[in-house]
Amino acid sequence: MRAARESGSLGFMKHRIRLAAWIALMVPLVTLAAKADLDHGAALFGQCVGCHHADGGGDSNGSTPRIAGQHFRVLAKQLVDFRYGRRWDFRMEGMADKHHLVGAQDIADVVAYVSQLPQPRERGIGSGEFVEEGGRIYAAQCKSCHGAEAQGAESGVPRLAGQHYGYLMRQMYDAVDGRRPALSRLHGKRLAPLDFEQVRAVADYLARIGGPQP
Numbered sequence: 755m756r757a758a759r760e761s762g763s764l765g766f767m768k769h770r771i772r773l774a775a776w777i778a779l780m781v782p783l784v785t786l787a788a789k790a791d792l793d794h795g796a797a798l799f800g801q802c803v804g805c806h807h808a809d810g811g812g813d814s815n816g817s818t819p820r821i822a823g824q825h826f827r828v829l830a831k832q833l834v835d836f837r838y839g840r841r842w843d844f845r846m847e848g849m850a851d852k853h854h855l856v857g858a859q860d861i862a863d864v865v866a867y868v869s870q871l872p873q874p875r876e877r878g879i880g881s882g883e884f885v886e887e888g889g890r891i892y893a894a895q896c897k898s899c900h901g902a903e904a905q906g907a908e909s910g911v912p913r914l915a916g917q918h919y920g921y922l923m924r925q926m927y928d929a930v931d932g933r934r935p936a937l938s939r940l941h942g943k944r945l946a947p948l949d950f951e952q953v954r955a956v957a958d959y960l961a962r963i964g965g966p967q968p
């Protein structure tokens with residue numbers, strides 16, 4: 755739908771302006787990580803608890819992700835992606851705008867606060883039937899970037915361990931279907947050959963590992 759709406763030269767110009775704005779916000783964020791104000795971040799996080807909850811744990815049915823303990827760069831990039839239309843979700847596009855988070859400092863503060871929250875115990879999991887297969891697929895195809903324990907990396911690779919099953923499922927299908935344009939095409943290509951059961955297997959495996967166990 756969006757592709758159609760933004761097609762033509764006007765769409766292309768809008769895309770370029772948004773990309774410039776995306777870069778202008780992303781670059782200072784990286785250096786602001788060390789200078790973030792956690793008290794201000796906690797106050798800003800008050801705007802997020804209605805959906806992500808006070809512990810940053812999200813919903814175990816996967817409608818809202820766990821964000822507590824996720825790496826600074828990963829969180830910051832997602833907010834900037836939502837703000838400039840590089841990731842689509844009507845709830846988050848509204849929250850990542852200038853009315854809720856004015857500039858780079860606000861984003862750095864709230865993200866620093868969220869990333870230092872302890873990882874919650876509760877997570878939504880799958881049926882358990884395919885966990886072993888999920889572990890095998892993960893080790894062969896995902897571990898090289900997302901890490902041996904699916905802990906991700908500070909450099910901007912998301913922690914997947916302990917994330918809700920339903921959310922992981924949705925992100926993988928969104929990536930394959932091109933609904934998450936900031937996830938590289940290469941990433942989508944890695945996920946595309948997996949059949950439904952294999953996607954379920956990886957998501958279930960990831961949801962069950964890492965962090966304090968329930």
Ligand code: HEC
Nearest residue numbers: 801802804805817818819821829832833843845846849864
């Ligand atoms: C109205 C509900 C709602 C509110 C309020 C909200 N979020 Fe979200 N958030 C969501 C949903 C739903 C998603 C998952 C979107 C998707 O499926 O792609 C999400 C995703 C995210 C992600 C991406 C996580 C990941 O692993 O990629 C980040 C970061 C995030 N939110 C941060 C925030 C922050 C910070 C605030 C407060 C300023 C906030 N959210 C407020 C509903 C909300």
Ligand code: HEC
Nearest residue numbers: 831895896899900910911912922925926936937944945956
């Ligand atoms: C070449 C490195 C690389 C490989 C291999 C890789 N990923 Fe990723 N993955 C990333 C990066 C980087 C991101 C974050 C992209 C962004 O910033 O939006 C990501 C994002 C994700 C997300 C979204 C996380 C969130 O919180 O929303 C999921 C789910 C995911 N990867 C699953 C997988 C699975 C499953 C595999 C193996 C089949 C895999 N990845 C292989 C680098 C990789």
